[in-house]
Amino acid sequence: QSVLTQPPSASGTPGQRVTISCSGSSSNIGPNPVNWYQQVPGQAPKLLIYINNQRPSGVPDRFSGSKSGTSASLAISGLQSDDEADYYCAAWDDSLNAGVFGGGTKLTVL
Amino acid sequence: QVQLVESGGGLVQPGGSLKLSCAASGFSFSDYFMIWIRQAPGKGLEWVSHISSSGLTTYYTDSVKGRFTISRDNTKKSLFLQMNSLRADDTAVYYCARDQVRLDYWGQGIMVTVSS
Numbered sequence: 001q002s003v004l005t006q007p008p009s010a011s012g013t014p015g016q017r018v019t020i021s022c023s024g025s026s027s028n029i030g031p032n033p034v035n036w037y038q039q040v041p042g043q044a045p046k047l048l049i050y051i052n053n054q055r056p057s058g059v060p061d062r063f064s065g066s067k068s069g070t071s072a073s074l075a076i077s078g079l080q081s082d083d084e085a086d087y088y089c090a091a092w093d094d095s096l097n098a099g100v101f102g103g104g105t106k107l108t109v110l
Numbered sequence: 111q112v113q114l115v116e117s118g119g120g121l122v123q124p125g126g127s128l129k130l131s132c133a134a135s136g137f138s139f140s141d142y143f144m145i146w147i148r149q150a151p152g153k154g155l156e157w158v159s160h161i162s163s164s165g166l167t168t169y170y171t172d173s174v175k176g177r178f179t180i181s182r183d184n185t186k187k188s189l190f191l192q193m194n195s196l197r198a199d200d201t202a203v204y205y206c207a208r209d210q211v212r213l214d215y216w217g218q219g220i221m222v223t224v225s226s
Contacts, residue, residue: 002154033211035212035213037155037213043218044205044216044217044218044219045155045205045213045216046216047212047213047214047215050211050212050214051212056214088154088155090155090213092210092211097169098157098160098169098171099145099157099160099210099213100157101154101155101156101157102154103154104154104155
């Protein structure tokens with residue numbers, strides 16, 4: 001049972017825009033920034049979005065993040081086949097004094 | 111460039127011990143919190159343990175408290191995870207990662223299998 005809640009799956013066709021949600025609480029997403037990670041099967045997770053909506057260098061601007069209250073979202077526009085991966089949200093939890101993850105969302109490009 | 115390389119994984123019997131290491135390079139290791147994260151086969155990510163830059167503050171998720179010990183050697187730019195009394199549900203890929211706020215760099219991961 002993950003502390004942050006994500007849908008287990010999402011899908012879209014090439015070129016489409018998809019969003020993945022991440023729901024938390026007043027001890028994690030509420031007061032703290034949210035990060036998003038992309039994990040291609042067999043590889044380590046890679047930072048995709050940090051501090052809610054910032055992209056590390058090298059991440060295409062097709063990826064964007066937002067946060068409102070105790071929820072956050074990752075949007076992927078212009079969907080491509082190599083976007084097929086697992087996506088995880090994460091935030092610091094002030095009650096646990098540790099980071100927490102969402103359960104992950106498997107994105108399928110149809 | 112920043113690199114994190116884990117080692118020390120493998121197959122161990124229930125009740126056994128392993129010590130994971132994470133060798134860091136390409137950044138000022140002593141300036142950063144470091145974290146161990148694990149991923150059981152087919153499952154999501156779990157924050158296992160972290161240690162402050164100085165080593166004075168540590169955290170353990172409830173399921174590993176009293177069994178795992180995190181440590182670091184800033185002079186050798188290395189992070190460690192001593193794992194004792196291993197159980198089947200500790201079977202996972204273990205990743206070390208940098209910076210508790212961003213987790214901006216991850217190692218490639220090391221497999222730990224607990225089985226008789």
